Amino acid sequence: MASNPNPIFISSDSLHSILSHSTLIQHFHSSLPTVSSAINTPIRQHYSLSPSSSLLLMPSWSSAPSLPYIGVKLVTHFPQNSTNLPGIHANYVLFSSTTGQPLASMDGTLLTLHRTASVSGLASKILAKKNSKILIMIGAGALAPHLIKAHLSSNPSLQKVIIWNRTIKKAIDLAGTLQKSNEFKGVSFETDESLDEIVPLGDIISCATNSETPLVKGEGLKHGAHLDLVGSFRETMKECDDEAIKRGRVYVDNEAALVEAGELVGAFERGVIGKGDVGGNLVELIEGKKVGRKDCDEITVFKSVGSGVVDLLAAQLVYETCMKKNKC
Secondary structure (H helix, E strand, O other), rough: OOOOOOEEEEEEEHHHOOOOOHHHHHHHHHHHHHHHHHOOOOOOEEEEEOOOEEEEEEEEEEOOOOOEEEEEEEEEEOOOOOOHHHHHEEEEEEEEOOOOEEEEEEEEEHHHHHHHHHHHHHHHOOOOOOOOEEEEEEEEOOOHHHHHHHHHHHHHOOOEEEOOOOHHHHHHHHHHHHHHHHOOOEEEEEOOOOOHHHHHHHHHHOOOOOOOOOEOOOOOOOOOOOEEEEEOOOOOOOOEHHHHHOOOEEEEEOOOOOHOOHHHHHHOOOOOOOOOOOOOOOHHHHOOOOOEEEOOOOEEEEOOOOHHHHHHHHHHHHHHHHHOOOOO
């Protein structure tokens, strides 16, 4: 695509108007098998700025003619910020891989929320039962509404969303906001304070927390459930117990999950499952090289940790849509 002579800034409002979870899910589904092998994503660079703050650089670049871009996500982590200021800020910068010229910069935080949720939505489209009725959302942070919308977009049979959060008021506020939006007609949004009571109801259970103690107990998963694990990215974190991993057929977004996700690393170490027991990654599922759900009773587990591949594809969609429709 022809580029502007000057780089553009894509505001959060513009990004909101351009991106939808359904279009991003479709973009990932069609593009990942074609370009994922042509994208280079080095290990992210981490620099300590102080005992509590840090800077992360996450570059990626493509050699595919259909994806002529270089992208860098820049992330700052200041966890001691006040409650009125987020602890994480991010910006995404896009360059041409043909000329090296800068093309655009955009809100990296919002881009990450959309791409993370859309990866989960795409996985549940493939792995969840086709007649799923109830979605359980564990966590009510910034990612939760995106995950809910992505799963609803991918699974139109869903009729009810039940939200749980350690601070119940956050769950209540989120449920109220989603119900008022009327974006998904015919879907009810509820909350519940008892996690152990609602997990057995879930056809799809999505988790977005930083918990270091298992929240989802495998014995409570009903036959045919799909468990979506998004929150953990360190070996110390785990959103489900070993029984959930043992009962389910496990899939990952990419191979990094095998060494970064606490649920899987711990299960491997304890001999609950081996790396060879993992059913496949997202690209293999899309391509049909790996078998997804085998029957209505099978429990499926999807663990994602994110990657520069989906960052670059999401930024591509934003930039090209922006240029085509002159929305920026």
